[in-house]
Amino acid sequence: MSKVAIVRCKSYDKDLLFEALNKGISLIGGIETIVKENSRVLIKPNLLSARRPEEAVTTHPEFVRAVIRILKERNCDISVGDSPSGYGSNLVDNIYEVTGIKSICSQENVNLVKFDEATVIDGIPIARHALVQDAVISLPKFKTHGITVITGAIKNMFGLVTGLTKVEFHKKFPSPDEFSRFIARVFSSVKPTLSIVDGILAMDGEGPSGGRVRNLGLVVMGKDAVSVDSVLAGIANIDVKNVSSIVEAGRLNLGEADINNIEILGERLQDAAVKDFKLAGRSVLLSLPEPLMNAISGLVSFKPHINKKKCTRCNICLKSCPVDTIEERGRYLEIRHDKCINCLCCFEVCTFGAVNIKKSFLVKVFSMVRSL
Numbered sequence: 180m181s182k183v184a185i186v187r188c189k190s191y192d193k194d195l196l197f198e199a200l201n202k203g204i205s206l207i208g209g210i211e212t213i214v215k216e217n218s219r220v221l222i223k224p225n226l227l228s229a230r231r232p233e234e235a236v237t238t239h240p241e242f243v244r245a246v247i248r249i250l251k252e253r254n255c256d257i258s259v260g261d262s263p264s265g266y267g268s269n270l271v272d273n274i275y276e277v278t279g280i281k282s283i284c285s286q287e288n289v290n291l292v293k294f295d296e297a298t299v300i301d302g303i304p305i306a307r308h309a310l311v312q313d314a315v316i317s318l319p320k321f322k323t324h325g326i327t328v329i330t331g332a333i334k335n336m337f338g339l340v341t342g343l344t345k346v347e348f349h350k351k352f353p354s355p356d357e358f359s360r361f362i363a364r365v366f367s368s369v370k371p372t373l374s375i376v377d378g379i380l381a382m383d384g385e386g387p388s389g390g391r392v393r394n395l396g397l398v399v400m401g402k403d404a405v406s407v408d409s410v411l412a413g414i415a416n417i418d419v420k421n422v423s424s425i426v427e428a429g430r431l432n433l434g435e436a437d438i439n440n441i442e443i444l445g446e447r448l449q450d451a452a453v454k455d456f457k458l459a460g461r462s463v464l465l466s467l468p469e470p471l472m473n474a475i476s477g478l479v480s481f482k483p484h485i486n487k488k489k490c491t492r493c494n495i496c497l498k499s500c501p502v503d504t505i506e507e508r509g510r511y512l513e514i515r516h517d518k519c520i521n522c523l524c525c526f527e528v529c530t531f532g533a534v535n536i537k538k539s540f541l542v543k544v545f546s547m548v549r550s551l
């Protein structure tokens with residue numbers, strides 16, 4: 180049976196974190212069953228964009244430090260890296276700085292890498308650095324997502340797709356189901372040896388970058404990333420069958436998706452579950468029967484809009500849009516909705532909160548009903 184540990188940790192205090200992570204690791208079999216001594220290990224946090232740790236958009240740097248400390252005890256050759264969506268190499272430096280990852284890596288004397296070289300697997304350019312490691316440890320942030328429902332251990336591997344090519348895959352797989360199936364393909368190229376989810380400060384609502392910060396005080400971990408995501412879905416009160424990346428990864432035998440075949444250790448799932456966990460965007464409609472969804476589809480919309488007052492004209496969204504539908508109109512930017520594929524890249528990359536998702540009336544009603 181696949182094992183997933185849920186442990187509580189009330190803050191990012193160094194010692195509390197070290198203790199909580201060690202507790203979880205020993206519940207799932209001990210570090211010696213995961214990483215051999217002297218191994219080369221890549222730590223892959225979720226560094227979506229240049230946001231400060233307390234905003235709960237990115238994996239907290241102290242979380243990364245705790246894993247570094249655990250790996251140092253195994254005398255590992257450690258590196259840390261990510262390739263955030265929609266960013267070129269020069270902007271990644273700023274993300275490493277603002278998220279606090281650069282400072283942690285420098286203090287711990289650990290290599291902070293950028294994924295500049297790729298090996299193409301199954302038509303997808305995957306960071307070569309990840310492929311030459313003995314182990315990859317994935318540190319996702321527990322958040323909602325407007326397309327994939329949640330971001331977790333499977334989705335975190337999307338950050339191994341190099342550079343701006345990620346944006347092109349949004350264009351190639353525009354529907355949520357297609358994109359989630361693609362995410363499962365990326366995950367199949369590099370399956371992490373261990374996934375440890377930072378759910379101490381999590382995000383619900385309009386994740387992965389504009390939602391509500393939730394102080395859940397949870398750490399979820401396991402060797403099987405598919406099982407880890409199934410447990411996350413359980414904590415978020417979401418039926419696994421509505422999370423296409425988990426369903427697809429299970430179908431491809433990449434891990435155990437059925438919660439009944441997962442042994443949950445530490446906290447009980449029902450005690451960790453968050454009853455009022457709000458979903459993002461179209462996810463609120465997932466529980467509706469298909470015929471009803473088809474009948475109301477014309478009344479359902481989620482459209483990104485740029486708030487002119489908040490927009491600083493940094494132009495990152497402009498460069499990240501896969502279908503070039505963000506246009507300059509004088510001093511401002513505007514989105515042409517006829518071409519927009521709703522990939523939400525602009526929403527994810529804007530660090531100024533200037534991209535808002537406007538929902539139709541019906542979606543607002545369903546959002547309210549789910550959170551009651």
Ligand code: SF4
Pocket residue numbers: 485486489490491492493494495496497512528529530531532533534
């Ligand atoms: S909307 Fe955001 S990302 Fe786009 S130009 Fe304005 S501030 Fe930059």
Ligand code: SF4
Pocket residue numbers: 483499500501502503504505514518519520521522523524525526
């Ligand atoms: S405008 Fe935003 S949501 Fe629409 S296609 Fe471009 S990046 Fe995606």
